[in-house]
Amino acid sequence: MKVFIVGNYGDLGNFLPNSTFVNNPEEADVLVFMGGTDVSSILYGERRGKFTQRPDIDRDLYEIGLFLQYPKKMKIGICRGSQFLTVMNGGKLIQNVNSHTQNHKVLLNDKEYVTNSTHHQMMYPYDLNDKDYNVIGYLENRSNTYTNGEGLEIETPVDVEVVLYNKTNSVAIQGHPEWMDVKDTYLQALNNLIVELYGNHTS
Secondary structure, three states, X not given: OEEEEEOOOOOOOOOOOOOEEOOOHHHXXXXXXXXXXXXXXXXXXOOOOOOOOOOOHHHHHHXXXXXXXXXXXXXXXXXXXXXXXXXXXXXXXXXXXXXXXXXXXXXXXXXXXXXXXXXXXXXXXXXXXXXXXXXXXXXXXXXXXXXXXXXXXXXXXXXXXXXXXXXXXXXXXOOOHHHOXXXXXXXXXXXXXXXXXXXXXXX
16 A cells, blocks of 8 residues: 655654555555644535634645645545545534544444544534445543534534545544554554445555
């Protein structure tokens, strides 16, 4: 698996240990969108709420360009990257949640693990066609705040943690697997998931 990290935003050695990292997206078959500043709310049709950071327009435009330029490549999103992939697949974000800045119990394919969490926004894919996405990971504990750019509460069935976007071969991971120890069982589960998806994508 040849991997291109979009931007110089982190080391994925633990997360994707059996990969070759390349310096050119053209050479890669997997693009990884990393964490960082909030995705511009303009991209999903909302005003910027008071808790949302001022957007990094240059980064947004660069990442949009790569996403559109390589529609057939597999894509992985981590933290901000997961939110970016959600938006690029036609979803939106909940602009403010609370209590997502600590370790949490997460159910991934109905098995319990522990994940880290350092975000105040959350993926919201539920306006999409049911066939276009699959929520396979969510937190056991819930936030008590889910607001949009207008400060209005949004209803969500679960606190989303891992989503597959089928049309674009994308997997969106809200936590930071690259910060985990190589022996961590959640990290291993995510690695197995990526390998399986990659195999399905290339077969």
